[in-house]
Amino acid sequence: MNLKTGIAIGLGAGGAVALTPFALGVVGFTAAGIAAKSIAAGMMASAATAGGGGVAAGSTVALLQSAGAAGLAGSTTAIVAGVGGAVGYVTSLASRFF
Numbered sequence: 001m002n003l004k005t006g007i008a009i010g011l012g013a014g015g016a017v018a019l020t021p022f023a024l025g026v027v028g029f030t031a032a033g034i035a036a037k038s039i040a041a042g043m044m045a046s047a048a049t050a051g052g053g054g055v056a057a058g059s060t061v062a063l064l065q066s067a068g069a070a071g072l073a074g075s076t077t078a079i080v081a082g083v084g085g086a087v088g089y090v091t092s093l094a095s096r097f098f
Contacts, residue, residue: 012088033053
């Protein structure tokens with residue numbers, strides 16, 4: 001692996017971990033709960049309708065709200081970093097063709 005690839009992997013992993021809480025907040029999953037009239041509110045309404053009036057524990061909406069309220073767990077941080085690093089690696093490979 002060359003230096004540029006290593007830098008791309010590091011930036012991808014670090015950037016993903018740093019930006020995930022921000023992105024959750026932007027779509028409406030906040031520490032204070034789901035923001036009114038947000039994408040998250042729409043997701044919650046859809047999940048509640050599908051679930052007969054409640055949002056199922058372990059559902060995507062429930063997990064995202066948990067991450068928005070309490071932050072990412074260590075295992076989730078590792079997964080996010082891994083995905084970000086993979087995106088950085090693929091980006092470095094693709095940049096060789098341009």
